[in-house]
Amino acid sequence: MKQLIPATVIAVPLLMAAQSALADGEPLYQQNCSACHMTDGSGIPGAFPALADSDFVAGNLEELIRIVAYGRAGMPSFGDELASAELAEILNYIRDTFNDTPSDLSATDVEALKVTGTAKMGREE
């Protein structure tokens, strides 16, 4: 995990890197996640958890990567379908924009947690 440095001490170049990731993070989020979690991350109570003001999203990065990559609790797995860099950008976006908790996750961070066992998206053939 790269992102263990508190946001306040991130040096300028890093911050710029994070911002360029955010540029892609937003469209990727709107495209892939907004149907369920809503365009503003507010979710739908009783069905899809809010990603805004969420202790889970702002919390442990490993858990967060795991859930988008593998799926869990009804959430589909995206690990086989989206590139690791895209997943990283989406996570950076929802942490920063919806939770004021910037991170600079990269494809490598996601890759490190994407082992085997992604839930099959198809049906048992």
Add this chain to the structure above:
Amino acid sequence: MHQQEQTPLAGERDSTGAVTGLLTRRHFLQALGTVGGAGMLMSGLSAFNIGIASAQDRPPPLSGDANGKSVIILGAGLAGLVAAYELGRQGYDCKVLEARRYAGGRCQTARRGFVLPQLGQDDEVCDFDDGEYFNHGPWRIPYHHRSTLHYTQEFGIPLEIFVNHNEAAFAYRDGGGPLNGQPVRQKEIIADMRGHTAEILAKHVDQGALDVPLSAEEREKFLEFLVGEGHLERDSLDYLGTGGRGYASDPGAGLNPGEPSSPHTLAALLNSDLFGIVSSVSGYTQQKTMFQPIGGMDRIPKAFEERLGDAITFGARVTQLQHSDDGVVVDYLDGDSGETRQLAGDYCLCTIPLSVLRNIENDFSDEFRSAMDAVSYTPTCKLALQMKTRFWEVEDHVFGGHSFTHNSEVGNISYPSTGWQGRKGVLQGVYNFGANAAQFSALPRDQRIDKALGVGEKIHAGYRRDFENAFSTAWHLVPENLGGWASWSDEARQHSYPLLNEPQGRVLLAGEHLSYMTGWMSGAIESSWLQIEKLHAMAMAS
């Protein structure tokens, strides 16, 4: 696995055609394993009802009188309906609580006036002409799903053939290859890929260039196979095309012998990436024969409903589930009065999808709850298009089957297997999964339709011209489902799945999610059969 008869399989025929006598199950399986390898072993296993096939063809025989013990069944999808029907016959007092106003769960059919609420979207209202319909959930029954076919037979539900493969339908791919950007009949690709492959192999065999030890006799037979398989010229072993790929102009009467068509080159097929369709429907669940109930898939739940009478309470949304040593208490929101009601019973069979159940208050153990959370659900969308003519039949001579679009945003186009040569028809213009489905459902409705038309019009001139109205479904946004079907990782199958098949006190779960046939009606039915047998054993022991 219960109630399987240990019938010895009548023996295989030996090379002379004589029946070799009765084999034991084990000997048969061993023999299959040696002769045919793993694939052969699998199909042999299902001959004994012990394989991965829909393994059961009858409900479990339940012996002993239930003495009016009560069972609360949550959900009137197929799993719930099957349980209520079978347990009811055994003397249980069954009460089914169903959130929707109709039975069937995912097994539903859209007709004029049908309304499907989806979260974050306007209600989807079906605007088809009278007589037109669309199965936006389950739509086909493979011949080996014997549990589903058990009920269609028992209830006398008339079936018709579902055309799952049609060589006259098209393959289309955007791209730079010589056959890209144009619709190509699947039969051309199938015949040519098989022809070219057979030609190459045959010539190698003929020249002794194939590094496989074959006796002279075997070599001759193999060549004979390849000549037949590829429709090769007997002497030159060249593939020059075959009637099976279609004619440039069809044979006719009088002096018209027709004009043969000439094959695409192997390079053209490879560089256009069209060869994948050759094996597209060869998988076990995709093979012929397939069925559909005449008039819509919801004929199946309707037949259950007729037989269950007032055992089902509709509009009853379960909000809480509690159990103790001697019973179960369920809270539900009554749709008519808006009040919360409570129902107590001796046992509970809960068929609510895990994606939904996890949001319902319950007193399951922590371990059980975390097992429930280990599953993910597949997003999936279908979009139906009512067309004002059946141009695919009239202009393009395509009767049923699928056209492969190679566009995963939209998926394949499927033609109706009913209403042949009628006036109008409903096409399945979209069927997508996973991230593609999540993305598709995030688009505004008119863009969804436009995307579907944009793909279809590349294949059929009439596609956009004859479009009338659409019915759009995203199963992950349907509040009673929140997903198309359960998707288990290997890890979750191993660590979480077994526990969910066990009772929590007097509560048992059932549904497609507790089967190895996820996303199939047979999975729901057979899970229900398995769980009611356990429930019955518990009731008999207490």
